[in-house]
Amino acid sequence: MKLRANLVIGGALFALAIAVGLLAPWLAHTDPVLDANLMNAEEPPSWTWWFGTDDQGRDIYSRVVYGARVSLTVGIVSQLINSVIGVALGLSAGYWGGWWDDVVNALTNLMLAIPSLIFALAIMAVLGPGLTSLLIALGLTNWSFTCRIARASALSLRNQGYVQAATVLGYGDFRIMITQLLPNMLGPIVVIGTLGMGSAVLSEAALSFLGLGVRPPFPSWGSMLSDARDQITTAPWLSVFPGLAIFLTVLGLNLLGDGLRDILDPQSRSRRT
Amino acid sequence: MTGAPLIEVEDLRIDLDDGSRRVAAAEGVSFRISRGETFGLVGESGCGKSITALALIGLLRPPLSIGAGVIRFDGKEIQHLSAARQRDLRGDRIAMIFQEPMTALNPVSPVGRQIAEMFVLHKGKSWREANRLAVEALASVRVPAPERRVNDYPHQLSGGMRQRVMIAIALACGPDLLIADEPTTALDVTVQAEIIELMRNLCAERGTAILMISHDLGLVANVCRRVAVMYAGRIVEERGSADIFRKPSHPYTQGLVDSLPRLGSRAALGRSRLKEIAGVVPAITSFPDGCRFNPRCVHATDICRTIVPETDLLEAGGLVRCHHHA
Amino acid sequence: MHEPQARREDDLILSVEDLAVHFQVGGGWLGRNRRLLRAVDGVDLTLKRGECLGLVGESGSGKSTVALSILGLLTPTRGRIVLDGQVVTSRPFGDRKSLARIVQIVFQDPYASLNPRQTVRRTLEDPLRVHGVTARSEIEDRVATMLRHVGLRPEQAGRYPHEFSGGQRQRIGIARALILNPKIVICDEPVSALDVSIRAQIINLLLELKDTLGLSYIMISHDLGVVEHMSDRVAVMYLGRIVENGDWRAIFERPAHPYTQALIAAIPDPLRHAPLATTGGDLPNPLNPPNGCAFSPRCRYAEAVCRHEPGPVLETRPDGHAVRCWRAEEIAGHAELAATEAGPL
Numbered sequence: 001m002k003l004r005a006n007l008v009i010g011g012a013l014f015a016l017a018i019a020v021g022l023l024a025p026w027l028a029h030t031d032p033v034l035d036a037n038l039m040n041a042e043e044p045p046s047w048t049w050w051f052g053t054d055d056q057g058r059d060i061y062s063r064v065v066y067g068a069r070v071s072l073t074v075g076i077v078s079q080l081i082n083s084v085i086g087v088a089l090g091l092s093a094g095y096w097g098g099w100w101d102d103v104v105n106a107l108t109n110l111m112l113a114i115p116s117l118i119f120a121l122a123i124m125a126v127l128g129p130g131l132t133s134l135l136i137a138l139g140l141t142n143w144s145f146t147c148r149i150a151r152a153s154a155l156s157l158r159n160q161g162y163v164q165a166a167t168v169l170g171y172g173d174f175r176i177m178i179t180q181l182l183p184n185m186l187g188p189i190v191v192i193g194t195l196g197m198g199s200a201v202l203s204e205a206a207l208s209f210l211g212l213g214v215r216p217p218f219p220s221w222g223s224m225l226s227d228a229r230d231q232i233t234t235a236p237w238l239s240v241f242p243g244l245a246i247f248l249t250v251l252g253l254n255l256l257g258d259g260l261r262d263i264l265d266p267q268s269r270s271r272r273t
Numbered sequence: 274m275t276g277a278p279l280i281e282v283e284d285l286r287i288d289l290d291d292g293s294r295r296v297a298a299a300e301g302v303s304f305r306i307s308r309g310e311t312f313g314l315v316g317e318s319g320c321g322k323s324i325t326a327l328a329l330i331g332l333l334r335p336p337l338s339i340g341a342g343v344i345r346f347d348g349k350e351i352q353h354l355s356a357a358r359q360r361d362l363r364g365d366r367i368a369m370i371f372q373e374p375m376t377a378l379n380p381v382s383p384v385g386r387q388i389a390e391m392f393v394l395h396k397g398k399s400w401r402e403a404n405r406l407a408v409e410a411l412a413s414v415r416v417p418a419p420e421r422r423v424n425d426y427p428h429q430l431s432g433g434m435r436q437r438v439m440i441a442i443a444l445a446c447g448p449d450l451l452i453a454d455e456p457t458t459a460l461d462v463t464v465q466a467e468i469i470e471l472m473r474n475l476c477a478e479r480g481t482a483i484l485m486i487s488h489d490l491g492l493v494a495n496v497c498r499r500v501a502v503m504y505a506g507r508i509v510e511e512r513g514s515a516d517i518f519r520k521p522s523h524p525y526t527q528g529l530v531d532s533l534p535r536l537g538s539r540a541a542l543g544r545s546r547l548k549e550i551a552g553v554v555p556a557i558t559s560f561p562d563g564c565r566f567n568p569r570c571v572h573a574t575d576i577c578r579t580i581v582p583e584t585d586l587l588e589a590g591g592l593v594r595c596h597h598h599a
Numbered sequence: 600m601h602e603p604q605a606r607r608e609d610d611l612i613l614s615v616e617d618l619a620v621h622f623q624v625g626g627g628w629l630g631r632n633r634r635l636l637r638a639v640d641g642v643d644l645t646l647k648r649g650e651c652l653g654l655v656g657e658s659g660s661g662k663s664t665v666a667l668s669i670l671g672l673l674t675p676t677r678g679r680i681v682l683d684g685q686v687v688t689s690r691p692f693g694d695r696k697s698l699a700r701i702v703q704i705v706f707q708d709p710y711a712s713l714n715p716r717q718t719v720r721r722t723l724e725d726p727l728r729v730h731g732v733t734a735r736s737e738i739e740d741r742v743a744t745m746l747r748h749v750g751l752r753p754e755q756a757g758r759y760p761h762e763f764s765g766g767q768r769q770r771i772g773i774a775r776a777l778i779l780n781p782k783i784v785i786c787d788e789p790v791s792a793l794d795v796s797i798r799a800q801i802i803n804l805l806l807e808l809k810d811t812l813g814l815s816y817i818m819i820s821h822d823l824g825v826v827e828h829m830s831d832r833v834a835v836m837y838l839g840r841i842v843e844n845g846d847w848r849a850i851f852e853r854p855a856h857p858y859t860q861a862l863i864a865a866i867p868d869p870l871r872h873a874p875l876a877t878t879g880g881d882l883p884n885p886l887n888p889p890n891g892c893a894f895s896p897r898c899r900y901a902e903a904v905c906r907h908e909p910g911p912v913l914e915t916r917p918d919g920h921a922v923r924c925w926r927a928e929e930i931a932g933h934a935e936l937a938a939t940e941a942g943p944l
Contacts, residue, residue, distance in 0.1 A: 160711050160712070161706040161707075161708060161711045161712025161713075161772075162711070162712050162713055162714040164672065164704075164706070164712075165704070165706065165712060165772075165775060165776075166714075167672060167695065168670050168671075168672070168695075168699060168702075168703060168704055169699050169703070169725075169726040169729065169775070169779065170695040170696035170697075170698070170699030170700075170726070170729055170730065170779075171695075171725075171726075171729055172729075175729070179714075179717070179725065180714055183714075183716040183717075184714070184715065184716055317794035317795055317796060318794055431881045431882070431884075432658075433881045433882075434881060461657035461658055461821065461882065462657065462821060462823075462862060462865045462866060463657065463861055463862060463865045463877075463878045463882075463897075464657075464881060464882065465865065465875075466864075466865035466867075466875035466876060466877045466878065467877050467878070467879070467881075469867075469875055470874065470875060470877050488794075488795055489867065490795070490869040491866065491867035491868045491869045492867045493869075494867065494868075494869040494870070494872065495867040495868075495872065495874070495875060514872075515872065518869040518870055519870055525796075528796065529795055529796060530869060530870075532795070532796060532798065532799035533795075533798075533799075533824065533869070534799075534802060534822075534824040534825050534827065534828035534829075535824050535868060535869075535870070536823050536824045536827055536851070536863065536866050536868060537827070537851070537868075538824075538827075538828075539827050539828055539847075539851075540827070540848060540851055540852055544828065546803055546806075547799035547802055547803055547828070548799065549799045549800045549803060550796040550797075550799070550800075551800075553764040553766060553767070553797070554764070554765075554794050554796065554797070569796075
């Protein structure tokens with residue numbers, strides 16, 4: 001198999017982001033919350049302050065490093081929730097069909113009709129700001145594409161000979177779905193999941209920017225951008241660095257998704273010779 | 274059947290580029306077809322019969338390409354023609370019908386228009402004239418009520434009717450050669466018989482030569498005057514169709530005929546175990562050395578495992594590629 | 600009603616009585632264009648222990664629908680299926696497991712019928728576990744024995760389907776069908792997707808297994824050569840109904856229905872060069888079947904009586920040969936003539 005550039009670069013960027021998040025206590029120069037010192041407020045980037053400091057004198061580099069934890073947690077966990085919901089609904093709807101399929105289809109169409117960010121905003125408004133609310137809001141609003149793909153895969157896979165064979169062998173429905181259908185639809189689901197993580201990172205930024213994300217003073221890339229908007233002309237480094245972190249992570253996830261699509265696509269794998 | 278052959282293939286090699294290396298998917302393929310003749314290529318999946326046909330009509334696409342050899346059509350070499358010149362040849366003088374007419378027809382265009390297009394493209398007719406000719410063409414392939422059927426879309430027709438439309442398109446411009454690649458494999462047997470008779474009669478009337486590609490020995494023997502059997506990229510035997518399956522010279526041909534449960538044989542001879550050809554069909558990337566049939570051949574000796582057999586002329590007429598041929 | 604049934608079931612492993620499967624097709628908005636497709640319409644079949652029944656017919660004849668009904672994958676509209684003494688059509692839904700131990704299927708396409716993400720071992724072990732076999736050693740034993748039965752080596756069990764050739768995959772498919780020790784195996788075109796030089800291996804294997812394991816087969820195929828070679832009895836279907844049913848020799852040597860005759864005459868033979876006999880016309884649209892005898896529009900013997908309702912009934916002669924044709928007696932003479940014309944082998 002040829003190593004594809006998008007897969008390698010995307011994987012490296014995503015791995016870097018995860019490594020930064022995991023190693024934050026060792027990578028950070030200062031405590032992102034407590035080490036505020038007004039003497040150092042709004043220092044531009046330098047050898048001492050790599051990414052500069054904010055109006056409270058906190059080290060932006062350290063805050064970006066710690067911010068990776070929130071952004072990636074939101075991206076990964078909320079997308080996992082989405083994937084589980086989407087696969088469970090789509091797989092069962094495609095396999096069983098009938099009224100359940102109609103219900104799932106109606107639900108999916110509803111989700112697609114309402115912009116997911118607006119929906120997430122509504123949920124946040126009810127639950128109040130905070131990390132848990134963020135995970136729930138984003139985890140409940142972005143499963144429709146996964147669901148569509150899972151349903152379409154299940155529809156075409158359920159007529160495959162091996163699925164019929166499993167039925168004839170007396171397998172129960174859940175066993176058939178999990179052992180026969182699920183492994184054979186995982187490719188596109190993983191691709192959608194990777195792309196979904198990217199969009200969840202962006203949504204976290206957007207919700208935090210609107211003040212609905214993680215409560216200050218704890219840093220997330222979105223809330224850092226939000227805090228920096230007043231100083232965008234006077235202290236641009238306040239927004240440039242968290243913005244760059246978001247950009248690179250989302251870029252990495254999208255490249256990774258594309259790369260995975262290339263290698264997981266059954267068309268590109270050799271079958272009959 | 275005298276004079277220069279219509280099509281002459283000499284030592285054709287077709288390469289498959291699998292990224293890291295080139296392998297010959299077909300090699301040393303030589304045959305000629307006279308005007309109005311019917312010639313069959315039989316073989317199993319991966320034997321190279323279909324790609325040979327695609328090479329003739331200029332439709333080989335990467336990773337496949339012509340590696341060596343000459344294809345002469347009507348005396349002129351065509352293997353290096355430009356894409357545009359090949360396009361002119363295609364449809365006009367060499368036509369092709371495929372196994373699955375549903376995928377070969379354009380689903381969003383009425384069949385009449387698809388036939389008429391051939392007259393506009395290759396014969397420079399006006400659309401008005403071409404539409405009239407399309408009705409005639411449909412009538413000639415015995416589609417009932419052709420003046421109404423021209424407005425039908427492919428999905429409105431049955432499999433047999435679609436294949437008739439394919440034949441009408443293929444024969445529209447009066448080609449010299451019709452390549453039929455498994456033309457009836459997707460059809461039921463009674464419909465197959467109809468389509469085969471239709472194709473054979475129309476080509477005989479118009480003097481169109483047929484190159485028929487199939488895995489069905491019976492069908493090829495039935496349609497063609499001469500038959501070549503391909504195995505693992507090489508032609509192993511080429512004979513008149515009356516002889517090739519009755520007195521096969523190559524062990525592979527012999528094995529194929531013996532392994533068939535032929536209709537009527539149990540009633541005549543009782544049920545006996547079918548004679549098997551041992552082993553598996555080799556993959557393109559792992560063709561054996563020497564004679565490619567040697568691992569499955571009961572007559573194989575050391576020479577078969579090392580030296581590629583040359584093509585020998587048989588006394589009774591025909592060619593065979595075997596060290597120990599009968 | 601119940602008494603004679605019990606006695607007959609001693610040698611009958613399967614009986615299908617008046618089976619009908621109808622589908623609603625089309626529908627459209629508010630179901631205005633909904634039409635009834637009678638895929639199978641009143642089929643009676645029996646299968647004796649150790650017998651191979653050939654089921655022949657072209658697309659749309661309903662032979663696959665019959666098979667799916669016997670396997671419990673389709674719910675019949677009407678009729679009964681009695682499998683090994685149990686009426687399976689009338690019992691509550693969901694008892695797939697007991698059905699699975701009686702009847703299994705070998706599919707046509709060995710590429711699509713194996714789960715690409717499961718090893719051969721898993722494909723063969725899972726059914727045993729589902730059916731309550733838990734002892735590790737027993738599972739391993741049965742898998743290894745079955746692999747040897749179908750001509751594979753137990754060491755190959757750890758491989759995935761793509762590591763095998765088409766013929767070997769079909770052997771795996773056969774092993775999967777047999778792992779639960781079923782009594783009946785439905786072979787749905789088991790060799791037509793295989794290379795010609797491989798087919799004889801699989802046909803021989805199926806016949807050997809039938810004898811060694813005491814199986815009964817329903818052999819569905821359009822390849823009449825294969826059907827003749829394998830079957831003890833043959834049923835010919837056309838447009839959802841059986842048109843002829845009898846001993847294999849009767850069907851192939853003295854075909855009585857014009858459709859059976861046409862089918863046999865249309866098979867090209869590599870050693871014989873008679874032009875293919877043509878029937879005329881395409882298969883009719885099953886949504887809009889012809890009046891009277893369904894074959895009448897294509898039949899060279901058709902007369903007025905054939906085109907009017909009601910259609911002919913399936914009449915069984917004393918020798919057990921059943922034919923659905925108004926003119927079977929008259930046509931019998933023609934058929935013998937045609938057989939002599941075709942000549943010996």
